[in-house]
Amino acid sequence: xxxxxxxxxxxxxxxxxxxxxxxxxxxxxxxxxxxxxxxxxxxxxxxxxxxxxxxxxxxxxxxxxxxxxxxxxxxxxxxxxxxxxxxxxxxxxxxxxxxxxxxxxxxxxxxxxxxxxx
Numbered sequence: 001x002x003x004x005x006x007x008x009x010x011x012x013x014x015x016x017x018x019x020x021x022x023x024x025x026x027x028x029x030x031x032x033x034x035x036x037x038x039x040x041x042x043x044x045x046x047x048x049x050x051x052x053x054x055x056x057x058x059x060x061x062x063x064x065x066x067x068x069x070x071x072x073x074x075x076x077x078x079x080x081x082x083x084x085x086x087x088x089x090x091x092x093x094x095x096x097x098x099x100x101x102x103x104x105x106x107x108x109x110x111x112x113x114x115x116x117x118x
Contacts, residue, residue: 019118038097039107045075046111047094053082053089054113064089080108088114 049068056067065082068091074080077095084090092110099105 004113018107027101031101035097035099035105038088038095039109042077042093042095042107042109043111045072045077045095046076046091047110047113048095049079049082050089050091050111050113053084053091054087054115057084057087057089057114089114 043071049071052071053068056064061084064084065079068082068089069079072091072093077093080092080094082089082091090110090112092108095107095109096104097107
């Protein structure tokens with residue numbers, strides 16, 4: 001039996017393992033960033049859809065929700081619910097984010113718009 005006494009190549013193996021670890025961490029950070037970005041996009045879409053609905057409330061509830069859906073479609077999300085409460089429009093939107101490690105997930109955002117109470 002031959003015994004290996006030197007440590008040649010040990011640093012290469014360590015560096016390869018460290019690079020794999022850094023790659024995994026970088027991929028997880030990218031996935032987290034994609035989820036946060038999708039959540040912000042959904043919230044922006046909900047805000048704009050609620051404002052569009054509030055702007056159309058004088059034409060009726062159906063026209064308000066149609067305006068909200070049009071804005072949401074342009075922002076690549078769908079309206080889950082559109083409710084009119086007095087002169088306030090409450091819009092809930094749902095978007096999809098593709099996380100390669102965890103599959104596709106839904107992001108949900110809610111916004112309310114209406115006249116300012118004084």
